[in-house]
Amino acid sequence: MAGKSQSTVTNYGRHLAKLALHFNELPTEVDPDRVNDYLHLVKRGHNTPSDSYFKFTVYALRFAYRIEGMKDKRIELPSIKRSKKLPVVLSQEEVRRLLKAPKLLKHRVLIGLLYGCGLRCFEVRNLKIADLDFDRKVLHVKDGKGKKDRYVPLADMLIRGLKTYLEAEQPSEWVFNSKDQEIKGRVGGDFDSRYSQRGVQWAVNEAKKKAGIQKPMNVHTLRHTFATHLLEEGLDILTIKDLLGHESIDTTMIYLHVAQTDKRRAFSPLDRLYLSRR
Template sequence: MDKKRIQLPQIKRQNDLPLVLNKQEVRELLNAPKYLKHRLILGMLYGCGLRSYELCNLLQSDVDFERKTVFVKKQKGKADRYVPLSTHLVRGLKRYFATENPVKYVFNSQVTKDGVVQPLTTVGIQWVIKESRSKVNTQKKFTTHTLRHSYATHLLEDGMNIMCLKELLGHARIETTIVYLQVSNSGSSVKFSPLDTLFAR
């Protein structure tokens, strides 16, 4: 008797699934800040799926309005990647650049040392999130990285395939991206309650 078995690679299951905002919560968050700069910071985090440090280091030269792309340079051993830039962000950034005249970086810090241009800091981003959080009608205790989780989940729910999402997120391993399949409610894995069909005729 042949006892050979096909061994499938095991995917390490992540016990703590990421917290995700729904689209209404994201809309409320993006509209919460008073200043255009702060709305754009939140918009770039969600609309491009950027990590905080990636947004801080983003140069104006990395943004291509004509191609509607953002070039994200590799950091911490990760690969370079291009992500799409929403028409909404194109319009907002053009207006922001024209009125605020940031230097070198897309977003400058308010404090400069000896006249040297300083980029936005992760602490600055956290402050924007903290100031805006109370204006969102939700009980969720979300953080800056929640916007990246929401970006990934919403793209899957809007029909993007997992391999394309992996490239946009800049993940080295597909296992890191697969966690979003457990969170999303889309495609062949749409989840529903049996109560939804119990009384259906």
Template sequence: MAERAFEEVAGFSTLQNKLEQSFSINGKAKSTLNNYLRCLAHLALHYKQSPETLSVENIESYLYYCQKLHKTPSESFFKHTIFGLRAAYKIMGMETKRVALPQIKRDLKLPIVLSQEEVKRLLKAPKYLKHRLIIGMLYGCGIRSYELCNLKLADIDFDRRTVFIPKKKGKIDRYVPLSKYLVRGLKKYIKTENPQGYLFNSQVTKDGVARGLTTNGIRWVIKENRSKIGSSKKITAHTLRHTFATHLLEYGVDIVSLKELLGHAHIEMTLTYLHVANLPSGSKFSPLDKLYD
């Protein structure tokens, strides 16, 4: 869709290039950029004009159209359209209040969380060690998919049993615990597979340059193995992050420590995300170490 708007709508290419440059410089997620561009492209193609040239009436009419089309303003398409417009006005140096963008109602949804037994079955499901380790890292470290994709061999400290997660997307640098089970598995994997640069490689180019794992690759690993554990739950990579956080809370880790482990910038994010408060203090550790106690 963005490619079509790039070719058919005058001025859209300039907006797209500026957004891409801004997101790259500020280390924001490419998936967010793609969502914004896709929705802005729909808007541009709807009027055959680049979004920043549209009148207030045009924008409000389109927002109303999206609201009726998607039934509720909490739908992701509407959300990305609004946030994309805000980013577009900012990047083009325009007043952010030029258009009265409606506030988005956020649905309160409880996260899907796996039981300990379900985690055990999921860890046993993959045929290959690499795939077991991918699942183990997502649950045992509570990291995001893109963080796992970007992990370098140098980020793993086997002696201190920690993983360094560099800042991105407005977050902060942090360390997360590395389970003793993952230490053992990763050492075996590294010795056998000899990954280059990244902890997990997806492929090596013809000129010998190693590429990191992709989020699509992680999605495939989860999809291939979730059906093997006999659970009706919709399991994704982020489900394992939810499960990591919930299990640590159940083991007594306090909310401030959990905020640091998850890499949240504000405590409100952790409270909203987990819907918990007044939890007892506890030391930081990987929940993977508790599975087999």
């Protein structure tokens, strides 16, 4: 709907429903002053993660106003400042340790896809066997963020790992099925047998611990690392934008502040302090 994923629309719906229950009115019918009072209440809330809840309430209202063509009300909503924090990025050595850490081939391939193809968590969960093109060495990412498709390259070592995994596990539709996939046969219908979001997060977190990585990282860190390493290897920013599926180049530009390219690799003055005395 309107370029938003189902999970995003569902999240917006929850926030709008809470606002509607608070006022006992449709969110689009609440006047701006009372909306602002509600937002201040949310911002000061002690029983919710207020910053995140506040942001999603504003985003949900913007979405509802846009759908209803209420431009004036959208303008009156407070602006949301984007975080200026730079993403955490792993080194190549840390990625090598991470890829070796899992005992299960399934988890090694999963992490390989997240890093090697720059996939989002929901994209790796949505991956179907039919999306793998080993002959052309590409992966077809369908219905990414904003419902956009894209192709990303598949590394030779990842193709070998995928072939071994598929032959051993024999998944039926999704590349990564949950352990409860057999329930589908018992209950019938369209039971979703994909690997869960929690399962992906658990696999990455366990690999992080076994690899001895101290940096604060999550599933999305592997996507940040994918983009940064490509930039450091000399790939242009526009191609990286397309591989990531970003709508705007501005989103991709953040990696220019993280990557250490040969052209402008930073160094400490301590590295040069005693060179002239040697």
